[in-house]
Amino acid sequence: MSVFRNQLAGKIPVTIVTGFLGSGKTTLISKLLPHPQMNRVAVVINEVGEIGIDHDLVTMSSENVTLLANGCICCSVRTDIQETLRDLFARRQVGEVFDFDRVIIETTGLADPAPLLQTLTSDTLLEARFRLDGVVTLVDAVNAYHQLNETPEALQQITLADQILLTKTDIAEEASILELEQELNAINPDAGITRVINGQIEPDQLINLGLGSTKVDLRSLSFLNSILENRSGDEAEGEERYLGNLIKKHPNIKTASISFKEPFTWQNFSSALDLLISLRGPDLLRVKGIVNVEGKPMVIQGVQHIFHNPVTLEKWPSDNHDSRIVFIARNISAKSISNLFATVREIQ
Amino acid sequence: MSNISSPASKSDQALSLNMKLLAHHELGGFGGLGEGISMQIDAKGRRILWLAHESAPKNFSGIDVTDPANPTLLVQTDLPHMKLRSNSLDVAGNILAVAYQASAVGIKPAGVDLFDVSVPEEPKLISHFDCSGPHSRGVHALWFVDGKTIHMASGAGDFEPTNPLDDQFYRILDVSNPSKPFEKGRWWYPGTRVGDSAPPPKRLSGIFDTGFRAHNTNVFPSHPDRAYVGYIDGGAFVLDISNPSDIQVVSHWNHSPPLNGFIHTLLPLLDRKLWVVSDECVQDNGLDWPKLVWMIDARDESHPLPLGTFPMPNPEAFVKRGGRFGAHNLHENLPVPGSFISDTIIVGTFFNGGVRVFDTSNPLRIEEIAYYVPAAPKLSPAGAIQLNDVFVDDRQIVYTVDRFTGGLYILEMTI
Numbered sequence: 001m002s003v004f005r006n007q008l009a010g011k012i013p014v015t016i017v018t019g020f021l022g023s024g025k026t027t028l029i030s031k032l033l034p035h036p037q038m039n040r041v042a043v044v045i046n047e048v049g050e051i052g053i054d055h056d057l058v059t060m061s062s063e064n065v066t067l068l069a070n071g072c073i074c075c076s077v078r079t080d081i082q083e084t085l086r087d088l089f090a091r092r093q094v095g096e097v098f099d100f101d102r103v104i105i106e107t108t109g110l111a112d113p114a115p116l117l118q119t120l121t122s123d124t125l126l127e128a129r130f131r132l133d134g135v136v137t138l139v140d141a142v143n144a145y146h147q148l149n150e151t152p153e154a155l156q157q158i159t160l161a162d163q164i165l166l167t168k169t170d171i172a173e174e175a176s177i178l179e180l181e182q183e184l185n186a187i188n189p190d191a192g193i194t195r196v197i198n199g200q201i202e203p204d205q206l207i208n209l210g211l212g213s214t215k216v217d218l219r220s221l222s223f224l225n226s227i228l229e230n231r232s233g234d235e236a237e238g239e240e241r242y243l244g245n246l247i248k249k250h251p252n253i254k255t256a257s258i259s260f261k262e263p264f265t266w267q268n269f270s271s272a273l274d275l276l277i278s279l280r281g282p283d284l285l286r287v288k289g290i291v292n293v294e295g296k297p298m299v300i301q302g303v304q305h306i307f308h309n310p311v312t313l314e315k316w317p318s319d320n321h322d323s324r325i326v327f328i329a330r331n332i333s334a335k336s337i338s339n340l341f342a343t344v345r346e347i348q
Numbered sequence: 349m350s351n352i353s354s355p356a357s358k359s360d361q362a363l364s365l366n367m368k369l370l371a372h373h374e375l376g377g378f379g380g381l382g383e384g385i386s387m388q389i390d391a392k393g394r395r396i397l398w399l400a401h402e403s404a405p406k407n408f409s410g411i412d413v414t415d416p417a418n419p420t421l422l423v424q425t426d427l428p429h430m431k432l433r434s435n436s437l438d439v440a441g442n443i444l445a446v447a448y449q450a451s452a453v454g455i456k457p458a459g460v461d462l463f464d465v466s467v468p469e470e471p472k473l474i475s476h477f478d479c480s481g482p483h484s485r486g487v488h489a490l491w492f493v494d495g496k497t498i499h500m501a502s503g504a505g506d507f508e509p510t511n512p513l514d515d516q517f518y519r520i521l522d523v524s525n526p527s528k529p530f531e532k533g534r535w536w537y538p539g540t541r542v543g544d545s546a547p548p549p550k551r552l553s554g555i556f557d558t559g560f561r562a563h564n565t566n567v568f569p570s571h572p573d574r575a576y577v578g579y580i581d582g583g584a585f586v587l588d589i590s591n592p593s594d595i596q597v598v599s600h601w602n603h604s605p606p607l608n609g610f611i612h613t614l615l616p617l618l619d620r621k622l623w624v625v626s627d628e629c630v631q632d633n634g635l636d637w638p639k640l641v642w643m644i645d646a647r648d649e650s651h652p653l654p655l656g657t658f659p660m661p662n663p664e665a666f667v668k669r670g671g672r673f674g675a676h677n678l679h680e681n682l683p684v685p686g687s688f689i690s691d692t693i694i695v696g697t698f699f700n701g702g703v704r705v706f707d708t709s710n711p712l713r714i715e716e717i718a719y720y721v722p723a724a725p726k727l728s729p730a731g732a733i734q735l736n737d738v739f740v741d742d743r744q745i746v747y748t749v750d751r752f753t754g755g756l757y758i759l760e761m762t763i
Contacts, residue, residue, distance in 0.1 A: 003690045003744075005707060009366045009763040010717040095665030099363045213762070 019138025039071030134162035134209025256334030281305030289325030359732035366718035379755030384437035447487035458486025481505030501562035513559030533592025629674025634667030639674025671730030688740035725754030
């Protein structure tokens with residue numbers, strides 16, 4: 001009689017748009033807002049005034065909320081994003097704004113997105129009502145080299161990205177764009193890279209980036225693709241990937257794909273993960289994976305010391321029931337992570 | 349936000365969460381539908397959705413929903429006259445039972461028709477069970493899931509109520525021979541029949557006096573000795589029907605007074621020993637608010653304990669949409685092939701509040717997980733959607749109907 005329920009149903013997906021200073025976030029948002037597919041989307045913007053919304057498109061506005069003719073809700077941040085999201089949800093509940101079914105947040109240029117991800121996970125109200133869909137990072141093809149090497153936030157934005165939008169590719173040289181794409185791919189091999197000119201993108205490119213359902217369908221599979229792909233032919237288990245140019249540019253960052261054949265109990269998996277977080281949390285730039293917990297497929301995602309609530313899938317996406325986890329980490333080898341999990345399992 | 353009016357209060361606005369409209373069928377212009385939705389899986393494996401119309405001239409319709417995105421109207425029948433309505437129906441196997449209620453007492457026909465729908469395109473009348481009488485309007489609602497027994501809210505030729513609003517009581521029909529149905533049991537609220545030793549019940553005041561009569565009368569074949577009965581202003585009853593000629597009250601719960609009456613459905617979650625009780629909103633513009641769905645702890649069925657109510661959208665926004673806003677029919681876990689059965693996921697209709705889906709895994713903290721509120725149907729006299737009833741099939745496809753003009757909405761739940 002009990003029905004398997006998608007635990008993520010009912011949570012409003014949130015896309016975070018981040019990017020380097022001058023990478024074209026404002027241009028992108030201003031092109032996005034009037035798009036017909038943006039009905040039922042709430043866009044949280046730091047400063048609405050900067051966007052320059054065409055007044056003909058505005059149907060109603062007050063305080064920090066502007067409603068556009070296409071049904072898009074444009075909301076400027078008042079105190080902080082946490083308060084703004086709480087306020088937006090409350091207004092949605094009482095019917096003061098359209099019942100938006102998606103949120104896009106534009107962060108400030110220099111921001112490290114990690115604290116925002118932390119807010120979405122740790123704020124009890126927000127965690128119950130919203131879920132992170134993904135991080136979209138805009139990278140300026142002209143100035144990226146300099147920014148990547150000079151600002152730690154820029155590197156963090158790349159590491160956390162689910163989708164990278166490469167801007168200003170019309171005024172950069174093709175050879176340097178190719179080299180940049182290689183470098184970005186080396187830092188974060190899981191993120192898709194798309195070239196964008198003058199902010200012209202489809203809203204679809206910003207959505208359905210993350211785990212949208214615990215039912216094993218096309219959407220959840222696309223999120224897990226990079227993990228589910230059988231890479232064992234290319235690399236030995238527990239080894240870092242070939243990092244190419246990254247070794248000389250960002251020698252400390254390593255992507256480790258680790259798999260375990262034997263199922264975990266939740267206690268021994270979470271104990272090992274807790275231990276790793278307590279020892280090296282700040283260096284775990286990005287973790288995602290599918291873990292076999294007593295036979296059930298459980299999806300984990302984390303950034304530094306912040307992990308989302310683990311989500312159990314309805315069933316395994318394929319016959320491969322191994323635990324498979326990808327770590328993008330600073331100065332931690334795949335072997336030591338693998339050993340840590342093995343040791344904790346042994347002790348328990 | 350003072351200069352932004354509430355979008356939720358605007359009836360031209362469709363609202364949705366985790367539900368997607370697959371198809372909308374206006375039933376050939378007769379889109380006012382009642383409280384009868386039932387699914388037949390026919391000999392060819394087709395899924396036929398049978399719908400009772402809210403009012404004359406149409407009787408019932410059969411729609412092929414095998415492909416839920418492409419519903420096809422197979423048959424639509426007419427009533428013999430305009431003073432009749434076929435508010436309720438159920439199909440068990442290939443037998444369709446239809447309830448007839450007249451607009452006033454003394455009108456014929458009023459009762460139950462049984463049809464053979466082996467060929468859904470050509471329903472064949474098997475028999476008519478007469479429930480008309482000088483004090484009877486006939487049958488308002490029926491429950492027919494085992495192919496042998498009909499449980500119903502009905503008047504009878506020999507029943508004179510102490511108040512005309514109390515004319516329909518709980519009756520059990522044996523239809524194991526569908527050509528010769530007969531009554532095998534009945535129960536009414538003590539004091540509602542002329543000649544009862546009990547005094548007539550104290551009525552609710554003014555517009556809230558809607559009657560001490562039966563509405564939904566649910567009996568699950570897995571628990572054949574219990575009837576779960578919504579008795580409108582009389583509250584919710586659980587009856588011991590193990591001896592149909594001597595029906596006994598096991599349990600009684602009512603929230604009115606102080607609330608405004610009209611308990612409609614008692615849906616037991618049998619394995620969890622919980623009851624879900626729904627009210628019916630019967631006044632426009634929020635005049636009888638609150639009309640809610642209740643969660644009741646029934647571990648001791650003789651001492652039901654209300655745990656709380658299901659979360660509702662903001663009434664201040666919805667009462668302005670037009671028509672009624674509040675609880676009404678639930679998907680009742682019909683124990684028949686093709687029906688969705690869950691003891692945690694509850695689906696209900698709320699008139700202009702649309703169709704709403706709840707997760708009751710934690711009965712103390714019920715969570716709304718999906719909803720769909722269609723925009724106002726064309727020519728609706730309420731000026732807003734008025735979702736009246738809902739059925740969910742085992743593919744988690746939701747069928748919900750408008751009371752006036754909107755017809756059938758077929759939705760996919762992504763929960």
